[in-house]
Every structure is written in structure tokens, then in C-alpha cells.
Amino acid sequence: MRAGPSQEEVRRHNLGTLLRYVHVHGATSRAELTTRLGLNRSTIGALTADLTAAGLVSEKTQRDTGRAGRPSLVVRPESSVYAYALNIEVDRLRAARVGLGGRILDRREAPRPRGMQVEDAVQPLAGFLREMRDAADDARCVGTGLAIAGMVRRADGMVRLAPTIGWKDEPVGDALAEQVGDVGPMVVGNIADVSALVEHSRGAAAGRDNVIYLYGDVGVGAGIIAGGRRITGHGGYGGEVGHMVVNPHGQPCSCGSRGCWETEIGEYPLLKLAGRGDRSGREAVLGVVEAAMRGDWVAQQAVRHVGEWLGLGVGNLVNIFNPEAVIFGGTLRDVYLVAAAQIRSRLTEVALPACRENIRLRTPELGTDAPLIGAAELAFERLLADPLL
Amino acid sequence: MRAGPSQEEVRRHNLGTLLRYVHVHGATSRAELTTRLGLNRSTIGALTADLTAAGLVSEKTQRDTGRAGRPSLVVRPESSVYAYALNIEVDRLRAARVGLGGRILDRREAPRPRGMQVEDAVQPLAGFLREMRDAADDARCVGTGLAIAGMVRRADGMVRLAPTIGWKDEPVGDALAEQVGDVGPMVVGNIADVSALVEHSRGAAAGRDNVIYLYGDVGVGAGIIAGGRRITGHGGYGGEVGHMVVNPHGQPCSCGSRGCWETEIGEYPLLKLAGRGDRSGREAVLGVVEAAMRGDWVAQQAVRHVGEWLGLGVGNLVNIFNPEAVIFGGTLRDVYLVAAAQIRSRLTEVALPACRENIRLRTPELGTDAPLIGAAELAFERLLADPLL
Numbered sequence: 137m138r139a140g141p142s143q144e145e146v147r148r149h150n151l152g153t154l155l156r157y158v159h160v161h162g163a164t165s166r167a168e169l170t171t172r173l174g175l176n177r178s179t180i181g182a183l184t185a186d187l188t189a190a191g192l193v194s195e196k197t198q199r200d201t202g203r204a205g206r207p208s209l210v211v212r213p214e215s216s217v218y219a220y221a222l223n224i225e226v227d228r229l230r231a232a233r234v235g236l237g238g239r240i241l242d243r244r245e246a247p248r249p250r251g252m253q254v255e256d257a258v259q260p261l262a263g264f265l266r267e268m269r270d271a272a273d274d275a276r277c278v279g280t281g282l283a284i285a286g287m288v289r290r291a292d293g294m295v296r297l298a299p300t301i302g303w304k305d306e307p308v309g310d311a312l313a314e315q316v317g318d319v320g321p322m323v324v325g326n327i328a329d330v331s332a333l334v335e336h337s338r339g340a341a342a343g344r345d346n347v348i349y350l351y352g353d354v355g356v357g358a359g360i361i362a363g364g365r366r367i368t369g370h371g372g373y374g375g376e377v378g379h380m381v382v383n384p385h386g387q388p389c390s391c392g393s394r395g396c397w398e399t400e401i402g403e404y405p406l407l408k409l410a411g412r413g414d415r416s417g418r419e420a421v422l423g424v425v426e427a428a429m430r431g432d433w434v435a436q437q438a439v440r441h442v443g444e445w446l447g448l449g450v451g452n453l454v455n456i457f458n459p460e461a462v463i464f465g466g467t468l469r470d471v472y473l474v475a476a477a478q479i480r481s482r483l484t485e486v487a488l489p490a491c492r493e494n495i496r497l498r499t500p501e502l503g504t505d506a507p508l509i510g511a512a513e514l515a516f517e518r519l520l521a522d523p524l525l
Numbered sequence: 526m527r528a529g530p531s532q533e534e535v536r537r538h539n540l541g542t543l544l545r546y547v548h549v550h551g552a553t554s555r556a557e558l559t560t561r562l563g564l565n566r567s568t569i570g571a572l573t574a575d576l577t578a579a580g581l582v583s584e585k586t587q588r589d590t591g592r593a594g595r596p597s598l599v600v601r602p603e604s605s606v607y608a609y610a611l612n613i614e615v616d617r618l619r620a621a622r623v624g625l626g627g628r629i630l631d632r633r634e635a636p637r638p639r640g641m642q643v644e645d646a647v648q649p650l651a652g653f654l655r656e657m658r659d660a661a662d663d664a665r666c667v668g669t670g671l672a673i674a675g676m677v678r679r680a681d682g683m684v685r686l687a688p689t690i691g692w693k694d695e696p697v698g699d700a701l702a703e704q705v706g707d708v709g710p711m712v713v714g715n716i717a718d719v720s721a722l723v724e725h726s727r728g729a730a731a732g733r734d735n736v737i738y739l740y741g742d743v744g745v746g747a748g749i750i751a752g753g754r755r756i757t758g759h760g761g762y763g764g765e766v767g768h769m770v771v772n773p774h775g776q777p778c779s780c781g782s783r784g785c786w787e788t789e790i791g792e793y794p795l796l797k798l799a800g801r802g803d804r805s806g807r808e809a810v811l812g813v814v815e816a817a818m819r820g821d822w823v824a825q826q827a828v829r830h831v832g833e834w835l836g837l838g839v840g841n842l843v844n845i846f847n848p849e850a851v852i853f854g855g856t857l858r859d860v861y862l863v864a865a866a867q868i869r870s871r872l873t874e875v876a877l878p879a880c881r882e883n884i885r886l887r888t889p890e891l892g893t894d895a896p897l898i899g900a901a902e903l904a905f906e907r908l909l910a911d912p913l914l
Contacts, residue, residue: 139542139562140535149529173528287879296879346759358845362758367751369847370735373879374751376844381837381875383773393840393875448770451782455765456747456845458758486770486782490676490685490762 147183148522150175154183155192155213156520159236160337163212165198184211191276192217192236192523213237219515220268220280220319221508222261223327224308226250226300226353227417229257231264233272234512236519238338240505242268250416254306262315269319279320281514282309283327283507285353290372293324299390300354323514327351328375328465329366330510331500332359335463337513339501346459349500350377350450351507352468353418356398362457378402382449400445403467409438421467425474443475447482454487454495461496465506469499536572537911539564543572544581544602545909548625549726552601554587573600580665581606581625581912602626608904609657609669609708610897611650612716613697615639615689615742616806618646620653622661623901625908627727629894631657639805643695651704658708668709670903671698672716672896674742679761682713688779689743712903716740717764717854718755719899720889721748724852726902728890735848738889739766739839741857742807744779745787751846767791771838789834792856798827810856814863832864836871843876843884850885854895858888 141149153173158164164172169180187193195209215235223230225248233242244264248257265280286298293309309322332341332349341347345364351357356378360367368374378398379391386395387405399405403421407413410424411434427435450462464472472479480497487495500506518525530538542562547553553561558569576582584598604624612619614637622631633653637646654669675687682698698711721730721738730736734753740746745767749756757763767787768780775784776794788794796804799813800823816824839851853861861868869886876884889895907914 139564140538141529143532146529146535153528175528287877289879297877346763360845362751362756362763363754365752365754367756367846369751369880370849371847371879371882373877374735374845374847376847376877376880379844379875379877380769380841381771384771384837385774391877448773452769453845455768456749456763456842457756458760458763458765460759486768488676488686488762488765488768488780490678490760491758491765493760 148524150179151183151186151523152520154180154211155187155523158193158211158213159238159516159520162237163210165208165210167208169211184209187211187523190524192519215239215241216275217278217519218272218275219278219512220265221511221515222265222280222282222312223507223511224248224257224261224282224284224298224301225327225507226285229261229264230508231261231268232508232512233268234509236278236516238334238509238512240508242271243508244268251302254303254308254311258308258311258315261312265316265319277320278519279515280322281330281511281516282312282322282324283330283511283514284308284324285327285351285355285357287373287376288324288326290368293322295324296373320515321518323517325511325514326357326359326372326375327507327510328357328359329368330359330514331465331506332361332463332510333366333513334502334506334510335500336361339506340463340498341461344460346457347461347463348450348453348457348459349463349465350468352398352402352464352466352471354398354403354416356402356468358453360457377449377453380449380452382445382452397445397449401442401449401468401471406438406442406467406471409441410435418467418470421470425470428474439471439475440478442471443478444482446471446475447479448486450479451483451486451492454483455491458491460494461498463498463500465500472497472499537913539568540572540575540912541909543569543600544576544912547582547600547602548627548905548909551626552599554597554599556597558600573598576600576912579913581908604628604630605664606667606908607661607664608667608901609654610900610904611654611669611671611701612896612900613637613646613650613671613673613687613690614716614896615674618650618653619897620650620657621897621901622657623898625905627723627898627901629897631660632897633657640691643692643697643700647697647700647704650701654705654708666709667908668904669711670719670900670905671701671711671713672719672900672903673697673713674716674740674744674746676762676765677713677715679757682711684713685762709904710907712906714900714903715746715748715761715764716896716899717746717748718757719748719903720854720895721750721852721899722755722902723891723895723899724854724889725750728895729852729887730850733849735846736850736852737839737842737846737848738852738854739857741787741791741853741855741860743787743792743805745791745857747842749846751848766838766842769838769841771834771841786834786838790831790838790857790860795827795831795856795860798830799824807856807859810859814859817863828860828864829867831860832867833871835860835864836868837875839868840872840875840881843872844880847880849883850887852887852889854889861886861888
């Protein structure tokens with residue numbers, strides 16, 4: 137139990153709230169900020185002045201809106217303030233420089249051959265960071281966010297287990313920081329968690345407080361927002377929905393258990409059932425989906441199988457979370473696009489009517505950039521919590 | 526996004542925090558409140574004076590503690606301030622008068638024959654309330670909390686579906702209020718949710734922020750605390766873990782689906798496998814558990830079956846929530862006591878090592894009173910949020 141904040145804490149909270157608002161919604165007039173934040177004009181003016189002095193926002197007079205009265209000043213986030221964003225995905229490495237406001241200012245990408253070890257992945261990422269840093273002139277870096285398809289210890293960013301990448305107990309963030317020198321504080325997170333974060337703040341689930349973001353590749357994870365907040369569990373490892381056992385007599389899973397959800401809906405079962413067990417990766421998944429759309433019977437059966445189990449597992453999650461939106465990301469997006477009706481039908485059988493009321497099934501609005509913008513959010517989080525820190 | 530609170534809002538928040546502290550922890554010295562709440566002595570003094578004036582707490586000088594220095598005043602909650610608590614369980618109806626501080630001051634109970642309809646359940650509950658009200662003298666009632674083994678719409682307390690009780694779309698709270706007259710504002714909640722609430726605040730999971738409370742009878746539900754807050758979902762229907770499909774080729778469920786968790790771990794499968802399919806209720810479940818402890822082979826096989834599936838499903842939830850504690854309530858408590866080793870072993874196979882680190886499996890500390898004290902919490906919540914309202 138915590139006592140209420142002091143006046144100074146309230147001021148800092150309000151600074152963060154205003155900065156977060158323009159970070160998420162973009163340029164906003166003072167008049168609108170007054171309404172949205174429930175603060176009076178003079179308070180908004182004082183907060184804006186502080187943030188301007190700190191170089192975090194800038195103001196200019198709104199162009200003639202055709203309405204009478206005093207023109208309102210428009211507050212916009214300073215995109216010269218930026219964060220680095222890194223993604224370690226099963227098939228590729230990505231890096232970006234993301235401005236306050238969430239726009240990608242610069243980006244790099246390289247394939248990641250399966251089996252690539254930590255040291256070999258860190259080299260190209262460090263190179264990307266150095267290149268982007270050189271190009272950034274005198275802009276101000278607030279830190280670096282790294283999102284990985286694996287389980288990350290919240291306390292220190294240790295990658296505890298990334299089975300689909302093949303890493304275990306790797307201090308990836310530290311290894312990277314050692315290579316690249318100063319890129320500000322580094323925060324490491326799970327790729328589904330950070331994707332959920334941005335789809336919730338500015339994407340397909342904006343304005344919804346109960347959201348499940350599913351991310352699939354070889355494995356399946358979820359970023360979960362409940363009551364407006366991310367659910368990550370005690371150590372930061374929550375959301376491992378891919379290891380929910382749904383078929384106890386099913387296939388063995390890489391985790392050592394049997395019949396985990398990802399043994400039915402991951403990339404491997406889809407490709408194998410489609411007679412393409414020798415391939416892997418997003419392109420191969422798209423190949424199956426396209427073949428199914430063209431009428432290829434074997435591909436259709438494979439998609440049907442995955443759709444069936446996808447609907448069942450989403451039904452389970454809907455019973456547990458009573459969410460307003462489920463977002464299908466990664467390879468599950470591709471499957472969803474061709475099997476939506478079937479997924480919904482199976483979901484309807486499994487989920488209780490009250491739990492699935494008002495539910496929306498969606499694909500990500502920020503597309504494949506969500507994990508990058510989400511990784512940057514990890515780095516912005518400290519700034520937004522206390523802008524003058 | 527909300528701006529920070531005004532000074533007056535902070536004061537009211539602090540009043541609530543202090544009152545909540547003594548409500549949960551009982552009589553506390555001013556010195557300790559100063560430490561626990563992080564407020565200075567004069568603020569604690571002013572807040573205590575306001576709460577005393579409102580008749581919510583009382584103070585007296587602590588008896589000689591053997592230490593030197595000024596004796597500290599001890600603040601205790603006024604148990605003449607109370608709430609009514611009602612439980613509608615599968616087998617029984619219960620009512621209590623619960624004082625601020627969480628002590629049960631008066632209680633009543635009646636069996637609930639299966640199939641009993643709303644109007645027939647409301648009569649005895651209303652009678653209990655009237656009797657307790659007559660005995661309460663001039664004490665101050667803050668409201669009534671009703672907990673039911675069913676899905677409750679958060680917005681208005683409508684019982685949407687209580688399959689094990691056999692009710693659907695019943696405004697139970699309204700029906701009750703009509704019968705009994707003024708018992709203050711009525712708040713309706715799910716029995717697993719409210720039990721989780723009290724085990725989290727003052728029971729087996731005190732001080733833990735990520736907790737799953739499982740409640741079993743004919744059906745199975747969960748009250749889930751994540752990041753210190755109750756997870757209830759968009760409409761209030763979350764936590765329906767009993768309808769997580771774990772055995773797609775298993776038994777049909779009353780919900781219309783097949784292989785739901787409760788078809789493997791609920792009261793029916795246990796009794797049926799033990800050759801006692803003609804019985805029902807907690808006593809019958811205890812009969813099986815005791816027979817298994819005495820060495821009855823058929824009962825042991827039944828307990829083994831339920832333990833196996835209980836461990837599997839808990840493993841699923843652990844992968845999703847990465848909790849610090851799982852509490853086995855209702856009939857699952859009895860099963861847990863005799864099958865703990867087996868449950869833990871199956872859980873260990875299913876849950877990822879990082880997700881199950883630091884996990885504690887527990888039985889409820891508040892025992893069968895948790896749903897009653899929890900129901901009262903629903904009624905106290907408004908007072909604790911703003912004591913001078």
C-alpha cells in the first residue's frame with residue numbers, strides 16, 4: 137500500500153502524461169490537451185514550457201483552422217530525441233532508430249541463419265547501431281530497447297530461454313553493450329510483449345484495455361494486456377501460451393512436454409502437413425497460405441488443421457481473459473487471413489458466450505514494424521515515466 | 526491517460542490507504558503507520574483524526590511495551606462499521622455480518638438443494654439478513670456483497686451464467702434487494718474472484734503480486750491476481766479456467782464444448798471414477814479422499830486421475846501467468862492434500878522452468894470463510910477507496 141504522491145510527484149507525473157500523450161497521438165493542440173488530460177490551461181502551459189525547455193517537445197501556432205478565436209498552440213514530440221530498437225527474430229536481425237512519437241527514422245536488417253549463436257548475432261547488430269549512430273548527428277539518444285523471441289528475466293534482461301532461436305541463459309544485452317559502447321540504458325523484452333504494447337497504444341487495439349497479441353513463428357507467444365496493463369508475471373516470463381497443453385496425446389514439444397499448442401499451430405506442423413517439411417521461415421508459411429488460396433488441397437488441409445487448433449486455443453484464452461481483442465501476429469497473421477471463418481467458428485464452440493461477447497479478431501495494424509517500434513517503447517518508458525529525470 | 530491527482534484527491538487517497546492498512550492488518554501503532562505508509566507523523570495524525578471523527582477507526586494508548594520513550598497511539602478499525610456478506614454456493618447458502626477489519630460478527634447457513642431456483646434461494650438469504658440486522662443494534666452498515674459460483678456482469682451485477690447452480694441471466698442482487706429492503710449498496714461478484722481477493726490481502730498469498738486461486742466444486746473457476754491487481758476481463762467474466770479445453774477428445778461439458786478442464790477435475794469425474802457417481806457435494810468428495818488415504822484402490826485411482834489433470838492444467842496456467850502462488854480452494858483443496866506430490870510432478874513436466882521458479886502451491890488460509898470475507902470486501906471496497914464519501 138502506498139500513500140498518495142507529493143505535489144512534486146504529481147507535477148512529474150503530469151509531465152510524463154502530457155509527453156506520453158503527444159508521443160502516442162502526435163501533434164496535439166493545447167486546447168485538446170486541456171480536455172484530454174483534465175488539467176486547466178495554465179497547468180498545460182506550464183507543463184509544456186518545462187518539456188520545451190528540456191528539448192522534448194516543440195510548439196507552433198496552428199495554421200488557420202477557419203474558426204474564429206485565438207489560434208491554439210500545437211504541441212509535438214521532438215523526434216530528434218530517439219531510441220535504438222533491436223529485434224532478434226528466428227529468421228532475421230533488425231535494427232532501427234525510432235524518434236519520440238514512434239516514427240522509424242533509420243533502419244537496417246540482416247538474415248539470421250538458424251543456429252546462429254549469440255556472438256555472431258551481436259556483431260551485425262552492433263555494426264547497425266554504429267552506422268545509425270554516425271548518421272544521427274547531434275540528436276539525443278535516450279536508450280536502446282531489444283526485443284527477442286524468448287523468455288527474458290525482467291530484473292536484468294537476461295535471456296533465460298529462446299528455444300526457437302536456440303539460446304539459453306544468455307546475457308545478450310550485456311554482450312551487445314560491450315561491443316557497441318554507449319547507446320544509453322539497454323532494456324530487453326519479449327517480442328510478443330512489446331508488440332502488444334504498441335498495438336495497444338497506437339495500433340489495432342488502441343483504446344481497448346483487455347487485449348491478447350499472439351505472435352507466431354516456430355514457436356508461439358502472447359503479449360497480454362489486462363485492465364490496461366501488461367501481464368508479465370513474477371519474473372517476467374508470463375505469456376508462454378505456446379506451451380499450454382491442448383493435446384495431451386499429441387506431438388512431443390521442444391520444451392520436453394507433449395501436445396503444447398505450438399506443436400499444432402507453429403510453423404513446423406503447418407509446413408509438414410503441407411508436404412513442405414524441408415522448408416522453414418515466413419516465406420515458406422506464406423507459400424502454403426497462397427497455395428491454399430489457389431485451391432491446393434494438401435495446403436488447404438494443412439491450413440485447416442492449424443486453423444482448427446488456433447481457434448481452440450484462442451477459445452481457451454478468451455475464457456481465461458475475457459478480452460476485447462485478439463491480434464494475430466507473425467505467421468499466425470498469414471494463417472488468420474486465410475482461415476478466419478474457421479478460427480472464429482472453433483472459438484465460438486470453445487469460448488463461453490459471455491467471455492466472447494464484443495470480441496474482435498484482428499491483424500496487427502503496425503504490421504512487421506510492431507516489434508521494432510515496441511522495442512523502442514522499452515527504451516522510451518523511463519523517459520515517459522519521468523521526463524525530467 | 527489521466528493526469529495526476531489534486532491535493533484534495535491525494536488526501537482522500539491517503540485516508541483510504543490508512544483505513545485499508547488497519548482493515549487488513551488490524552490494530553497498528555501510529556509509529557508503524559508512519560513507516561508503512563511513508564508519510565510523516567503529523568500527516569498520520571491528521572488522517573487518523575479525520576477517520577476517528579468519521580467513526581471509522583478508534584485510537585488508544587498502547588500498553589507498556591517495555592521500551593522507553595513516548596507511548597505510541599494504536600489505531601484500530603471500528604468493527605461497529607460492517608458489511609453483509611452472502612454466498613450462493615452449489616450446495617449451500619451462507620450469510621454473515623463482517624466488521625471492518627474482516628472479522629465475522631454473526632453468521633447463518635442453510636443447505637441449498639440442487640436445482641433450487643432464484644426465488645427460493647432469495648427467501649432464506651433475505652431472512653438471514655433481517656435477523657442479523659435486528660441483532661446489529663445501531664452499528665453502521667456500509668453495504669452488502671454477494672458472491673456466487675457463476676459469471677457476473679461487472680457493470681450491474683447480473684448473474685449471466687451459473688451453470689453448476691443452474692441459473693442464467695438472473696438479476697439475483699435486485700431480487701434480494703426487493704425482498705429485504707435497505708442493506709446498503711449491493712455488489713455482486715464471482716466466488717473465486719472474491720476468495721482470491723482475501724487470500725491475497727490477508728491469507729495464503731499475502732504480499733504476493735501474482736496469484737492464482739482455484740475454486741472447485743462441480744465446476745472450476747479461478748480468481749487471478751496479476752501485478753497486484755485482480756484480472757477480470759472486459760465484462761467481468763475472466764477466470765473461467767474450468768472451460769480451458771485440455772482434452773479435445775474427452776468428455777462433453779455442460780457448456781456445450783468437449784474436454785474442458787472441469788470435465789476431468791470437477792466433482793463429478795472424481796466421484797464417478799471412485800464408483801460413487803450417485804453422490805455429490807463436498808462431503809462426498811471428502812469421502813473419496815479419505816478412502817484413498819485409507820488405501821482404497823478405486824478411490825486412489827480416482828484421485829490419481831484428478832491429480833494428473835489438475836497438475837497439467839495448473840502447468841498451463843503457470844506458463845501463461847508465471848505466478849508466485851497457486852491456491853487450491855473448494856473441493857480442489859481436498860484433492861490437493863492427498864495428491865500434492867503428483868500434482869507437482871505433472872506441473873513440473875508441463876510448466877517451463879522459468880515460469881515455475883519460486884512457485885508455491887498452497888491451500889487457503891482463510892479456509893471456507895474466504896468467500897464470505899471476500900464478499901464483504903466487495904462492499905467495503907467503496908468505503909476504502911474514499912472513506913469520507
